[in-house]
Every structure is written in C-alpha cells, then in structure tokens.
Amino acid sequence: xxxxxxxxxxxxxxxxxxxxxxxxxxxxxxxxxxxxxxxxxxxxxxxxxxxxxxxxxxxxxxxxxxxxxxxxxxxxxxxxxxxxxxxxxxxxxxxxxxxxxxxxxxxxxxxxxxxxxxxxxxxxxxxxxxxxxxxxxxxxxxxxxxxxxxxxxxxxxx
Amino acid sequence: xxxxxxxxxxxxxxxxxxxxxxxxxxxxxxxxxxxxxxxxxxxxxxxxxxxxxxxxxxxxxxxxxxxxxxxxxxxxxxxxxxxxxxxxxxxxxxxxxxxxxxxxxxxxxxxxxxxxxxxxxxxxxxxxxxxxxxxxxxxxxxxx
Numbered sequence: 613x614x615x616x617x618x619x620x621x622x623x624x625x626x627x628x629x630x631x632x633x634x635x636x637x638x639x640x641x642x643x644x645x646x647x648x649x650x651x652x653x654x655x656x657x658x659x660x661x662x663x664x665x666x667x668x669x670x671x672x673x674x675x676x677x678x679x680x681x682x683x684x685x686x687x688x689x690x691x692x693x694x695x696x697x698x699x700x701x702x703x704x705x706x707x708x709x710x711x712x713x714x715x716x717x718x719x720x721x722x723x724x725x726x727x728x729x730x731x732x733x734x735x736x737x738x739x740x741x742x743x744x745x746x747x748x749x750x751x752x753x754x755x756x757x758x759x760x761x762x763x764x765x766x767x768x769x770x
Numbered sequence: 771x772x773x774x775x776x777x778x779x780x781x782x783x784x785x786x787x788x789x790x791x792x793x794x795x796x797x798x799x800x801x802x803x804x805x806x807x808x809x810x811x812x813x814x815x816x817x818x819x820x821x822x823x824x825x826x827x828x829x830x831x832x833x834x835x836x837x838x839x840x841x842x843x844x845x846x847x848x849x850x851x852x853x854x855x856x857x858x859x860x861x862x863x864x865x866x867x868x869x870x871x872x873x874x875x876x877x878x879x880x881x882x883x884x885x886x887x888x889x890x891x892x893x894x895x896x897x898x899x900x901x902x903x904x905x906x907x908x909x910x911x912x913x914x
Binding site: 620621622623624625626627628629630631632633634635636637638639640641642643644645647648650651652653654655657658659660662663664665666667668669670671672674675678679683684685686687688689690691692693695696697698701702703704705706707708709710711712713714715716717718719720721723724725726727728729730731733734736737738739740741742743744745746747748749750751752753 | 771772773774775776778779780781782783784785786787788789790791792793794795796797798799800801803804807808811812813820821822824825826827828829830831832833834835836837840841843844845846847848850852854855856857858859860861862863864865866867868869870872873874876877878879880881882883885886887890891892894895896897898899900901902903904906907908914
C-alpha cells in the first residue's frame, strides 16, 4: 500500500520532469524564441508550432488509447473536461492570457521550469503569475458568494 | 530574432506529448500546467494535492538541473522592465485560470481531444499574443 503511494508520486514527478526536459530541448524556456514565434510580421521563428504539432501528434493516439482503458494506475477514474460551451470566461481568459504571453514571452510551463535558473526575469514573472492565479481564486469565491447571497434573498422573499 | 530549430522542436514536442500521456495513464489527469498549479492555490481539495506537488517539483527541479548543465538553454534573450514583467505575470496567471487553460492544457491536450473550446482558446491567445508582440516590436521599437 505504502509503496504504491510512493510509486504514484514518482510517476507524477517523472511526468513533470519529462515535460520540463521537453520544454528545454525545444527551446521554449527561452522567451526570445516565443516572442520570435509570435512576431509574425518580423523575422518569424516557427519553432513553437513544430513543438505543438509534435506534442499533439504524440498525445492524440495515446490519449484515445489510454482513456479507453477502465482506470488509471493510481486513481479511481480519468478526469477529462466535459464542458462544451464557449462562454465569456473562456474567451476573456484566453485573450487576457494572450496579452500577458505577448508582453513577456512566457507561459505557465516555461515560467516554472525557467524559474529554476534563478534569473530575475523569470522569478518576477512567476511570482506575479502565481499571484494572478490567487487573485482569480479570490475572484471566483467572491462571485460564488454574491450569487449565493442573491439566491438566498430570492428564496426568503415572499 | 531567433533561428528556426525544427529538429530540436520536434524532439522536445514529442517529449511533452509523452509526458502528458504518462500523467493521463498514471493519474488520469490532463497535463495542463496552469490547472495543475492553480489547483494548489486558493482552496485546494483534500487528497488532490500530492500528485500536483510532485509534478510541479519535477518541473522546477528539472529546471534547476538543466540551468546548471546548460545555462544557454534558459537564456532570456530579451529585456523587459520589472513593471512590464509584473503585469505580464498577473495577466498570464489570472487569464489562464479564467479561461481554464494555457498552452499545454488547451494547446496540446485540448486540441488532441478535439475540444472546440480548446481550439478557440488556442486561436485567441495566439492572436492576442501576436498582436501585443506586433505593437511592442514594431510600434514601440522592442522596448517595454
């Protein structure tokens, strides 16, 4: 029982490590390369699209094969998003993320991996990114509380 | 600005795809970095944190080792003021959580699952990113 718990953590660690090596090998830990990809009107560097295409081509057949199995090795079930609606949160969130991505050339994966270098650029970015995520958690609980309050008053109204 | 590196990009991308498959196979989870980290902040659910901590530890510790073995692989290559970096970080953190995903969750895993939400999100953050880079590089002269 105990060894299964350790093994489960080792698998998660290995997945994170492999993800990081992939980002480093592909050059995605260098903000200049990401900016080079987004700079379609400058000297465009299409590397990022090759990274994405290779990742998608690798993951697609594996995703369908694995998710068809009865259950994961260390969990009761597969947790795969089921939401289909294109809502305001999705559109606004993607747009806001895009603006930040364009400003610094860093997205969440590379932010965490490159913070390991101790570069001030990455440490400042990543600290603020985590802060932004916390702000979002606070925002969502505020929204939920306001909705609850409204719901309650609607129920108590005669 | 930087050189096109198709071979290294293809190898690295394949590793990212394999990593995502490994996480799905072992833990049944989608390898979206903003979701994995975000699940640790705010009010984490009991029993749903240890695999997240291990995955993030894998990311960061590998980053430390890689920066020692090959400092060039972590070269920043551009300059930004502290203010610009802070704003960028806040927007990326808030935006990825509001939009339920980033380059990995929507871009890689979502597109592989043929999720329309993820295709739309990926198009949107790429177009907005390119628009900002256009303004910074070609209107402001690359200084920010």
